[in-house]
Amino acid sequence: MGVIDAADEVLDSVASELPDEPLLAVALVAALVALAIGGWLLLGYLRRTPGERFARLVGGPEALAVLMHPNPDPDAMSCALAVQTIAESRETDTTLYYPGQIRHHENRAFETVLDMDFERIEEAETIEETDVVLVDHNEPRGFRGSESIGPLAVVDHHPGDGTGREFTDVRTDNGACATIFSEYFDEMGWEPVHPDEMATQESLDEAIQPDTSTALI
Ligand SMILES: [Mn+2]
Known part of the structure; x- marks a missing residue:
């Protein structure tokens, strides 16, 4: 939850305003997904005890x-x-x-x-x-x-x-x-x-x- 939900919302709002260039749209979505996964992994790492x-x-x-x-x-x-x-x-x-x-x-x-x-x-x-x-x-x-x-x-x-x-x-x-x-x-x-x-x-x-x-x- 948290990061994933936030990423979902961002993805939804971006989807409605996606550029007409299909390649650009795909690249944009891929970048956002990568960012969300990275943030989620980082949070998991930080939350781990020594x-x-x-x-x-x-x-x-x-x-x-x-x-x-x-x-x-x-x-x-x-x-x-x-x-x-x-x-x-x-x-x-x-x-x-x-x-x-x-x-x-x-x-x-x-x-x-x-x-x-x-x-x-x-x-x-x-x-x-x-x-x-x-x-x-x-x-x-x-x-x-x-x-x-x-x-x-x-x-x-x-x-x-x-x-x-x-x-x-x-x-x-x-x-x-x-x-x-x-x-x-x-x-x-x-x-x-x-x-x-x-x-x-x-x-x-x-x-x-x-x-x-x-x-x-
Ligand atoms: Mn000692």
């Missing part, structure tokens, strides 16, 4: 890399898990990478208890995927060739100038990057699944699994 735009983006490529900052902490790890959850619900294979080490006891426990599968990298070549999403930092660092990575998307809460090619959501007033991803899930209408309901859940797409919600909290 979470929905992010989900569409990471659902695009066949394979996706998620990059955490060096020596990742629970915030970085939970965000990487959140990206994986969203991307894999859209059939995008996802690999989670980190430079440095996961050494602190609490960080190791986080990785073990939540049964996460992270790839440690020392150089950029290890990342095979073309599309990289950066979480909890906005400029790749801490490995050889990090400057060669041009991220597809950046989601972060630290100050800095790093941006993604197609998507940048940096909220420096947020205490945690995980808060941003919790909002994405909220905006998309995803609900957490209770561990007891895992077995009976028909599809785990568009549902937040216990590991992911635990990590984000």
Whole structure:
């Protein structure tokens, strides 16, 4: 409604005053229709929440890399898990990478208890995927060739100038990057699944699994 109705009205009024030249008339109508469709698409795009735009983006490529900052902490790890959850619900294979080490006891426990599968990298070549999403930092660092990575998307809460090619959501007033991803899930209408309901859940797409919600909290 709205744009379409308005375009209809315009088309009607134009039709009554169409020039006698048939080609010109056709061109005029075609231009108006193109304008109406363009406006409608633009409105749809603007109305989409950041979470929905992010989900569409990471659902695009066949394979996706998620990059955490060096020596990742629970915030970085939970965000990487959140990206994986969203991307894999859209059939995008996802690999989670980190430079440095996961050494602190609490960080190791986080990785073990939540049964996460992270790839440690020392150089950029290890990342095979073309599309990289950066979480909890906005400029790749801490490995050889990090400057060669041009991220597809950046989601972060630290100050800095790093941006993604197609998507940048940096909220420096947020205490945690995980808060941003919790909002994405909220905006998309995803609900957490209770561990007891895992077995009976028909599809785990568009549902937040216990590991992911635990990590984000
Ligand atoms: Mn953080």
